[in-house]
Amino acid sequence: MSAEPITTFESSLDEVGVELVQTTSDQFESTLIPLLNARAVGTPLPFENVSLPDAVEVDPTVQELETAETGVTAAGYAIADYGSVVIQGGPDGEEPVSLYADEHVAVIAGSDILPDMDTTFDRLAEDIRSGTGQAVIATGPSATADMGALVKGAHGPMDVTVVLLEDR
Amino acid sequence: MSVDDRQRKAERIRHLLDTEGNNVHENTQVFNDGRYESTADLEDYDGLKDEARAIKEDTIERLPELIHQVIEAVETNGGTVYLADDAADANRYITEVAGGRDVVKSKSMTSEEIEANESLEASGADVWETDLAEFVLQVADEAPSHIVAPAIHKSREEIADLFNAHFDPEEPLETAEELTQFAREYLGEKIMDAEVGMTGANFVTADTGTLALVTSEGNARKCVQATDTHIAVAGVEKLVPSVEDLQPFVELIGRSGTGQDITSYISLFTPPGDSPTFDEGDELGPGDDREFHLVLIDNGRMEMREDDQLRETLYCIRCSACANSCANFQHVGGHAFGGETYSGGIATGWEAGVHSQDSAAEFNDLCTGCSRCVNACPVKIDIPWINTVVRDRINHEDQTEFDFLVEGLTPDEEPGRMDLQKRFFGNYATLAKLGSATAPMSNWLAGTKPAQVLMERFMGIDRRRDLPKFRRETLRKWFEARGGSRISRTDASREAVLYPDAYTNHVQVERGKAAVRVLEALGVSVQIPEVASSGRAPLSQGMIGTAERHAHEVYADLAEHIDAGRDVVVIEPSDLAMFAGEYEKFLPEQSAERLDSNSYEIMEYVYGLLENGASGRELRAGGGEGVAYHSHCQQRTLGLEAHTVAVLDELGYDVLTSETECCGMAGSFGYKREYYELSMDVGSELESQFQAENARDRTVVASGTSCLEQLESLLERPSQHPVQLVDPVR
Numbered sequence: 001m002s003a004e005p006i007t008t009f010e011s012s013l014d015e016v017g018v019e020l021v022q023t024t025s026d027q028f029e030s031t032l033i034p035l036l037n038a039r040a041v042g043t044p045l046p047f048e049n050v051s052l053p054d055a056v057e058v059d060p061t062v063q064e065l066e067t068a069e070t071g072v073t074a075a076g077y078a079i080a081d082y083g084s085v086v087i088q089g090g091p092d093g094e095e096p097v098s099l100y101a102d103e104h105v106a107v108i109a110g111s112d113i114l115p116d117m118d119t120t121f122d123r124l125a126e127d128i129r130s131g132t133g134q135a136v137i138a139t140g141p142s143a144t145a146d147m148g149a150l151v152k153g154a155h156g157p158m159d160v161t162v163v164l165l166e167d168r
Numbered sequence: 169m170s171v172d173d174r175q176r177k178a179e180r181i182r183h184l185l186d187t188e189g190n191n192v193h194e195n196t197q198v199f200n201d202g203r204y205e206s207t208a209d210l211e212d213y214d215g216l217k218d219e220a221r222a223i224k225e226d227t228i229e230r231l232p233e234l235i236h237q238v239i240e241a242v243e244t245n246g247g248t249v250y251l252a253d254d255a256a257d258a259n260r261y262i263t264e265v266a267g268g269r270d271v272v273k274s275k276s277m278t279s280e281e282i283e284a285n286e287s288l289e290a291s292g293a294d295v296w297e298t299d300l301a302e303f304v305l306q307v308a309d310e311a312p313s314h315i316v317a318p319a320i321h322k323s324r325e326e327i328a329d330l331f332n333a334h335f336d337p338e339e340p341l342e343t344a345e346e347l348t349q350f351a352r353e354y355l356g357e358k359i360m361d362a363e364v365g366m367t368g369a370n371f372v373t374a375d376t377g378t379l380a381l382v383t384s385e386g387n388a389r390k391c392v393q394a395t396d397t398h399i400a401v402a403g404v405e406k407l408v409p410s411v412e413d414l415q416p417f418v419e420l421i422g423r424s425g426t427g428q429d430i431t432s433y434i435s436l437f438t439p440p441g442d443s444p445t446f447d448e449g450d451e452l453g454p455g456d457d458r459e460f461h462l463v464l465i466d467n468g469r470m471e472m473r474e475d476d477q478l479r480e481t482l483y484c485i486r487c488s489a490c491a492n493s494c495a496n497f498q499h500v501g502g503h504a505f506g507g508e509t510y511s512g513g514i515a516t517g518w519e520a521g522v523h524s525q526d527s528a529a530e531f532n533d534l535c536t537g538c539s540r541c542v543n544a545c546p547v548k549i550d551i552p553w554i555n556t557v558v559r560d561r562i563n564h565e566d567q568t569e570f571d572f573l574v575e576g577l578t579p580d581e582e583p584g585r586m587d588l589q590k591r592f593f594g595n596y597a598t599l600a601k602l603g604s605a606t607a608p609m610s611n612w613l614a615g616t617k618p619a620q621v622l623m624e625r626f627m628g629i630d631r632r633r634d635l636p637k638f639r640r641e642t643l644r645k646w647f648e649a650r651g652g653s654r655i656s657r658t659d660a661s662r663e664a665v666l667y668p669d670a671y672t673n674h675v676q677v678e679r680g681k682a683a684v685r686v687l688e689a690l691g692v693s694v695q696i697p698e699v700a701s702s703g704r705a706p707l708s709q710g711m712i713g714t715a716e717r718h719a720h721e722v723y724a725d726l727a728e729h730i731d732a733g734r735d736v737v738v739i740e741p742s743d744l745a746m747f748a749g750e751y752e753k754f755l756p757e758q759s760a761e762r763l764d765s766n767s768y769e770i771m772e773y774v775y776g777l778l779e780n781g782a783s784g785r786e787l788r789a790g791g792g793e794g795v796a797y798h799s800h801c802q803q804r805t806l807g808l809e810a811h812t813v814a815v816l817d818e819l820g821y822d823v824l825t826s827e828t829e830c831c832g833m834a835g836s837f838g839y840k841r842e843y844y845e846l847s848m849d850v851g852s853e854l855e856s857q858f859q860a861e862n863a864r865d866r867t868v869v870a871s872g873t874s875c876l877e878q879l880e881s882l883l884e885r886p887s888q889h890p891v892q893l894v895d896p897v898r
Contacts, residue, residue, distance in 0.1 A: 061450040062360075082430050093452065095393050095443040099386055117419050124436065125411035128376050133441050137418070137434040142386040145195075145426075146301035146317065147351070148324020149344035154300060155352055156386025156432070 005080040005113045006164070012083030016140035017152070018160045024167045025050050028107075035105055035161055037069035043092040045074045045107055047168055060097075071101030071157070075138075076127070077112040078162070079120050082139055085162060086120065088127070089134040098138070103159040106138075109168030169587055169842070174628050177842040184500045185849050188321035192313065192501035195320045199492040202427015203544060209429065210419070220416040221547045224483035227407055228473055234374040234407045235464065241377035247439050247460035251404075254467045255282035258401065262366075263291040265399055265461050269363045272355075274381070274388035275299035276368025277315055277486060278401045278465060281509040281522055284366070296358040298387040300351050307334050313502040315511055316425050316488040321501050355387070360446055365391035369402040370485065371417060372462070375410040376438055379462075382421055384432040392435075393443045397459045400439070404464050405482040411436075417485060420546040425487035472521040477557040481517030483547040490514050490541035490551050495830035495850045496534045505534045513541045513551040516558045529562045533843075536834030537708050538801035539745065553750070559710025563590065580706060581713035589628040593836035594709035597701035597718075600674035603638030611637045630844035636675040636877065643673045643680035644696050653684075653694040660693030661782065664773070665729045669740040670701045671873040679888070682895035683739055683770050689786035689896045690777045695734065699725040702743040707750060708835050719746075719754035723763060736767040739889065741871050742835065744769050745802035769803060770891050771812040771871070778818065787894045790821030796863045797890065798826040798854060798879065800872035801834070812871065812890050819894055824863055828853040831870070833878035847878070855882040869893055 006022075013020050023031035028050050041064060042056040056072055057064055073094045075085035085106040089095035098104045114120050124135055142156030152158045169177075207213045227234060239249040252258035262284055271293050273279065285295045297306045301319035305312060308330055312318030319327070324344050331347060332340045335354070341347050367388050371380040379400055381388045392398050408414060414436075422428040439460035447453030472478045491497045491505070491512025502511025507519035507527035513535055520528040535555035545551060563586045578584075578591065579598045592599070603610045613619050620631040629635070641649075657663055664687055672680040680696075687694050703718030726736055738744040747767045751760045768776065778784050795816060799809035809825070816823045832850030837843050857863060858879075868887035870876050879887040892898065 060452070062446055062452060063450050065452065066356075084430065089441070089443050091442050091444065091454065091456070093444045095389060095441075096452070099389055099393070117415050121412050121415040121418075125376075128378055128411050128436065128438055133438050134443065135436045136389065137430070137436070138432065139430050140432055142384060142432050144300050144348060144385050146299070146304065146319055146385075147344040147347040148322070148327055151344050151348045154348060154385035154387070155298065155355070155390055 005115050006110070008115070009078060009080040009083065009113050012081060013162060014083075016083045018083060018140055018162055020162050020164060022164045022166050025165055028163070028165065029053050032072070032105070032163060035070070035163070037103065039064070039068050040070040040072065041065055041068040041097050041101060042072035043074070043094050043097050047074070047107070047109060047165060050165065065096055065100045068101035070103050070105055071097040071099075072105045072107065073098045075106040075108045075112075075162075076135065077114050077120065077123060078108050079117060079137070080113050081116045084137045084139040086124070087136045087138055088132050089136070095134060095136070098136075099156050102153070102157060103161065104138075104157040105161045105163060107163045107165065110164055110166045111168060169589065169628065171625055174842040178845065181500055181504055181842070181846050184504050185846065188313065188501050188503060189499050189849070191321050191323050193498050195317060196314075196492045196498045199426050199488070200498075203424060203489060203492065206423040206427050206429050210423070216416045216420055217546055217548055220420055221483060223408055223413045223416065224547050227409060228405065228479060228482050230409070231404060231407070231470075231473060234409060235404060237374040238372060238377055238407060238462075238464075241375060242460070242462050245377050245438060245440070245460075247377065247462060249462045249464060252463055252465045252467070258282050258463050258465050258467070259284060259287035261463060262399055262401070263287055263293075265397065266291065266293050266364045268292040269397075270294040270296070270358070270361060271364040271366050272296050272298050272359045272362040272391045272395065273302075273366040274368070274383065274391050275302050275318070276366070276401055277312075277509060278368050278403050279366065280312065282401070282465065282467065284401065296355060296362070298355045298359060298391055300348065300385060303351055303355060304330065307331070311503070313506070313511065314488060314491060315486050315502070321503065359387075359390050359394045362395055364397045364399060365395035366399045366401065367391060369400050369406050370421065371408050371414055372402055372406050373409070373411050373414065374407050377462070378411060378436050378438040380414050380418070381433070381435040381437065382418075382431050383435065386433060389433060389435055392437060392439070392441060393455075394446050396445060396457075397461070398439055398441075399461045399463060401463045401465065404466055404469050421485055421487050424489040424544065424546040425492070468522040478517055478521050478554065480549045481514060481521055481554060483549055484514050484518070485547060487546055488512060489544040489546065493540045493544040493829070494535075495538070495540070495832060496536065496846060499846060499849050500534070505531050507531060513555065514549060517554040520558050520561075525558065525561060525565070528558050532559055532562065536837045538830055538834055539805040540801055540829055542805055553753070556707060556710055556712065560712040563587070563710050580711055581717055582711050588626060589840060590709035590711070592627045592629070593839070594706035594711040594714060596705040596836075597670040600638060600670045604640060604642050604674045607638040607640040624841055628841040629839050630841045632844060633839045633881070636671070638674050639677045641677065643677045644668055644698065646677065646681060647684065647696045653688065655688045655691060655693040657693045661691035662777070663693045663695070663732070663734040664737045665726065665734050666694055666696050667699060667736055667738045667743065668696050669738070669743045670705070672739050676873055676876070676889070679739060679892050682889070682892040682898070683737070685895050685897055686774060686787060686891050687737065690774065690782040690784070692777070695729070697725065697729065702746040704742045704746050705835070707746070715750070716754040719751050723751075723755055723759050726763060727759070730762060730766045735773065736763070737770055737773050738767055739770045739891070740873055741769060741800040741803035741806070741808070745806060748806060769806075769808045769811070769871075771815050772808050774891070774894075775811040775815050778815065784819060786896050787819055788896055788898050789819050790816065793821050794866035795821045795823045795893065796826070796858050796866040796868050797823050798831060798868075798870040798875055800870070800875055801830055803871055804829070816890060816893070821893070824866060826854055827857055831875045831878040833874040835874050838874070838878060851878050851882050854879070858883060867893065
């Protein structure tokens with residue numbers, strides 16, 4: 001992967017108010033722990049030798065899900081131009097975990113940063129045709145302007161952090 | 169329209185200007201500014217729009233085949249598709265699926281169109297709108313005022329008062345954060361308890377049965393995830409052939425609408441989904457036995473597809489750009505500029521297609537044809553044309569067997585019972601000819617109190633407006649009297665025909681004289697032949713037949729000049745816009761193109777002459793003179809504002825351009841009794857900019873006749889056409 005998509009990705013994330021944390025597979029746990037709040041939920045990560053710390057509840061009750069402060073999921077890929085992550089959900093619960101917690105932490109492999117929307121849709125089409133039932137292109141936190149002013153955190157998270165695995 | 173109807177309409181508009189106008193204005197301006205900024209970031213905005221349009225054209229062309237394909241795809245995935253003929257049919261199916269269970273909904277205009285909530289509630293279900301704006305409206309029991317931001321007419325204070333009165337919270341709610349948090353919690357419980365989730369769909373891919381939902385709040389995601397049964401309601405036109413086809417729309421929809429590069433969430437659901445759902449108790453349960461129902465709604469769309477004029481409406485992606493970019497919409501919002509369901513420029517097409525022509529007739533006249541929405545539309549729909557077509561159809565409603573009696577007496581092609589106000593303004597050219605022939609008598613008469621009262625009563629011309637003063641000596645007479653062009657054809661660098669539009673020839677004669685002198689100063693030999701009026705005036709009243717006749721006449725009058733190598737120079741931007749735009753619909757392609765490519769706006773032409781080496785020495789230089797310049801809506805759409813600015817700049821004028829997109833006059837619009845106040849309200853923005861400290865002492869120039877008329881009534885100082893500014897004998 002060239003350095004360019006990361007630089008573009010980082011500045012796009014910055015524009016939508018998302019922090020980018022870069023780390024490696026070995027350092028993942030120690031990087032993640034300080035980012036977690038007291039009540040953290042998550043879904044298993046698909047990256048080899050990378051797993052969630054024990055503090056993260058991967059089989060939450062509804063109550064735990066609703067009151068979670070942090071929700072950690074993997075993202076299938078990211079779009080450098082837009083600062084978006086693509087959350088591909090399934091039975092493990094990526095959709096509710098990335099949606100109910102106050103903060104969503106998306107973990108992404110460096111090689112999965114795609115430059116633009118065109119390449120992203122080529123990938124999405126391929127994935128959907130091979131059975132990916134849900135893919136959410138998520139850009140920044142949930143937001144609304146319906147209550148008379150812009151508010152971050154509407155029905156979904158009010159904060160988003162992206163953790164990038166540089167060596168992946 | 170009767171006197172009383174006009175009065176009622178005027179009062180309704182006045183009321184909305186007072187109560188909702190400010191909120192709508194503030195919010196749509198943010199969207200509109202955001203659109204400019206966000207689309208400017210795109211590498212190939214125009215290319216992307218072309219791509220989006222091509223996909224929609226292809227979709228609508230192949231619609232029956234794609235419907236067939238999507239049914240197969242959804243059924244293969246394990247879902248169901250129901251093709252509903254109309255609203256009642258759709259509701260019957262939806263209520264049956266819901267079976268009286270509670271429903272949580274995300275925002276869907278299509279569900280508003282069929283009034284799904286009402287029929288679900290009648291079947292005993294509780295229905296909750298979870299989009300925060302829709303929730304506000306549900307609590308307030310009001311209709312959306314905007315297709316994307318439905319509660320745009322309400323301020324934070326009004327929402328707080330509403331919630332405090334309705335829910336009586338322990339601590340009164342005040343800030344937007346508090347209101348949002350309250351609604352999130354309140355609706356969170358409803359989402360948790362409901363078994364049925366209902367969404368719309370911005371797009372549906374025929375190849376995979378994937379729904380694309382464009383949202384920001386996250387409620388649509390929750391409505392799908394938290395429930396066992398997902399019902400998605402979408403018009404049949406929401407299909408696109410394949411997943412790849414979503415890309416240009418995803419890049420355009422947020423930018424075109426609310427001015428965001430992209431909304432927080434673009435959900436691509438290929439239901440039924442398998443995310444864990446909420447069971448009874450505290451455990452997350454497996455989500456693999458969800459039901460999914462896609463309700464595809466015709467409700468008039470297949471007929472629109474067969475209608476050569478309304479078909480383009482089906483390309484609409486409901487982004488709201490045509491509402492946000494529209495000056496009239498910005499001031500009154502969708503409660504005036506809308507029908508039963510849809511609002512904004514394109515709403516005329518939707519209402520005529522899915523509801524009725526009567527619903528469209530309610531607000532169709534609020535489109536002035538200014539064309540500001542044309543470049544804003546991400547699928548390049550000719551929205552003013554759709555408004556004109558529907559206006560024409562409304563004019564032709566209720567024809568009687570006695571129509572021919574009136575028809576024989578009128579100079580137009582329109583039916584006898586047509587609205588007198590529209591007939592008056594549509595025949596402006598004939599009126600102008602008569603007005604000049606009988607001036608100054610005609611002006612004295614029109615200016616008297618009794619005449620003004622009569623004109624208001626019978627033709628709905630607001631008595632607060634001064635009618636244009638016709639000049640006894642027309643531009644053509646003056647030109648003939650001075651012996652034609654001072655530059656002989658043999659000495660000339662170029663030859664031009666100055667198009668004698670009805671205003672320049674009969675009213676704004678001075679700008680015509682200035683144009684002649686300016687062209688001559690640049691070495692051009694000028695001719696002013698008799699040429700028919702462009703048809704802009706009848707077209708704006710929805711008199712398409714009459715406008716078309718004008719187009720043929722204009723072409724016949726000018727073709728020989730073009731063949732002789734003469735350029736056609738046009739002063740009035742709205743006439744040039746006819747040549748460049750609507751004539752395509754009236755003339756053979758080759759003729760329309762020939763006229764268009766040989767016609768120039770006067771200052772564009774001056775710019776071209778100067779660029780090509782003509783000396784501007786004889787033109788009147790500015791020497792630093794401050795100028796406040798207001799371009800013209802259609803001139804801006806044609807991309808011709810910059811030429812005037814460049815010429816004035818080059819000649820040493822210090823130019824300040826207007827930030828407002830519209831002066832509010834829009835031809836005859838501002839004269840009409842029912843729209844006078846709206847017209848002045850729209851104009852007030854231009855007024856404040858040109859009265860501000862940095863503009864107050866500047867000479868005011870404007871390109872359009874109606875802009876000049878509006879500026880005359882808004883400002884105390886005089887205004888003129890830019891060509892008069894550089895006139896050598898000024």
